[in-house]
Amino acid sequence: MTREKSKKEKPGNTDALNSSPPGIDITHKKFRIGDYLAEKIIKGVAFLSITIIILIFIFVFRETLPIFGSKTVEKATTSVNSTPEAQETYGDVTDKPANAVTEVQETYGDVTDQPAKEEVQETYGEVTDSVGNAEKQVVQSTDSASVNSASDATYTVSAGSGYDDNQSALKTLATKDWIPVSDKPRFGILALIIGTFKITIISMLFAAPIAILAALYTAVFANKKMKEIIKPTIELLAGFPSVVIGFFALMVMATFLQEVFHYETRLNAFVGGIAMGIAAIPIIFTITEDALTAVPKSFYEASLAIGASKWQTAFFVILPAATPGIFAALLLGIGRVFGETMIALMATGNAAQMDLNPFTSVRTLAATIGAEMAEVVFGDTHYNVLFLIGSLLLVFTFILNAIAEFYVKGKLMKRIQGK
Structure with missing residues (x-):
């Protein structure tokens, strides 16, 4: 009987568990002005950031569009007439009175009333009158012709960079010459693109193995104390300004590498x-370290259980399982290098050259x-061409981030996990 009573009393206990103390209504959420303001501020900052990014894209592409149009550069015309223009004067100009005192010119030596002798020009060879008369006639005819033509002549002075329209400049984009300041400038961005990819490949070949191996050691082999030293130290490097790294490369690294590899150009790719x-x-x-740490610990334990060593587990189990995160890290690293400015200005030589030699200057x-x-x-x-280059950088960075x-994080992660 007691067991039956206890069984009958159990369903009734749910009401006691769900009941709340008297005077407290847990279904009603109290309005707090602080939480409301914080939520609205966070939402406003998020929308403001998105708006600023969209406006930056619009501005850059808007300044790029004129290069694809047929905007003719304005020309200033100046007419030259035979009638002389009145000279600009400063102050009042009055007629000189008749009884004005003439200014006495300063002379050196005795002044006589005798007329000066006609100066005899120095000649080389014999000069005949026929030649002199012919020269006078030629000079007179050319002078009269120039005066007559000048009365109706119109001179045009073109402004801008030497092209009548942007279509002419657009045709030079695929060339290898970057000469923006000239009578006929050439805006060949092909050399700039090749230089950018050359720098990116060299930097990734140097940075990727070091960063991935350091992350693998930190995530798998290092103890807790060592991990607390290695990770903050490497992450502290991210806070270094680009100009500091560029100055170090300019003053220290360039000289050291030149002495080691014995190349000619000190600043190069x-x-x-x-x-x-x-x-x-x-x-x-x-x-990469975050991706390796996120691998389930069961992978590590199962590999050790079947007799694999710690190194074999790290390279053949943990590393492949973290491939999507490592690939994302490499893409973000490429984006960081692709848009770097100060280091490229200070350490590459800034010469637009189209070659595959890593020891030549690039831009x-x-x-x-x-x-x-x-x-x-x-x-x-x-x-407009500079904004076109900026548009290329934006598009490339956007594509990398999208990938x-x-x-x-979507398809590749699911494929590796077997989903």
Whole structure:
């Protein structure tokens, strides 16, 4: 009987558990002005950030569009007439009175009333009168012709960068010559693109192995105390200003590498690539270490259980499982190097050359914008081409981020996990 009573009393206990103390209504949420304001501020900052990014895209592409149009450069015309213009005067001009005192010119030596002798010109060879008369006639005829033509002549002075329209400048974009300041400038961005990719490849070949191996050691082999030292130290490098890394490459690294490899050009793509690789190491290391740490511990334990060593587990189990995160880290590192400006300005030599030699000077897209944007004329063809380069950088960075976000974290991650 007691068991039956206890069973009957159990369903009734749910009401006692769900009941709340008297005087407290847990279904009613109290309005707090602080929480409300914090929520609205966070939402406003998020929408403001998105709006600013969209406005930046609109501004850059709006300044780029004129290069694809047929905008004719304005020309200033100046007519030259035979009637002389009145000279500009300053102050009142009055007629000179008749009884005005004539100014006595300062003379040196005795002044006589005798007329000066006609100066005999120095001649070389015999000069005949026929030749002199002929020369006088030629001079008179040319002078009269120039005066008559000058009365109706119209001179045109073209403004801008030497092209009548932007279509002419657009045809030079695929060339290898970057000469923006000239009578006929050439805006060949092909050399700039090749220089940018050369720097990016060198920097990734240097930074990727170091960052991935350091992350693998930190995530798998290092103890807790060592991990607390290595990770903050490498991440601290991300806070170094680019100008500091560029100055270090300019003053220390360039001389050291030249003495080691014995190349001619002190500042070149190799020096710039190593310096940019140093700047990219913290990004690749941080994301790779997070990806390796996120691998389930069961993978590690199962590998050790079947007899694999710790090194075999790290390289053949943990590392492949974290491939999507490592790939995303490499893409973000490439984006960091691709848009770097100060290091490229200080350590690459800034010479637009089209070759595959890593020990020659190069010029990148971002360095070109940083070096020339402050000196261009607003609305000029050179101005529009620089914004075209900026548009290329934006598009490339956007594509990298899109691949890292959607493909790596979506399809590639599911494929590796077998989903």
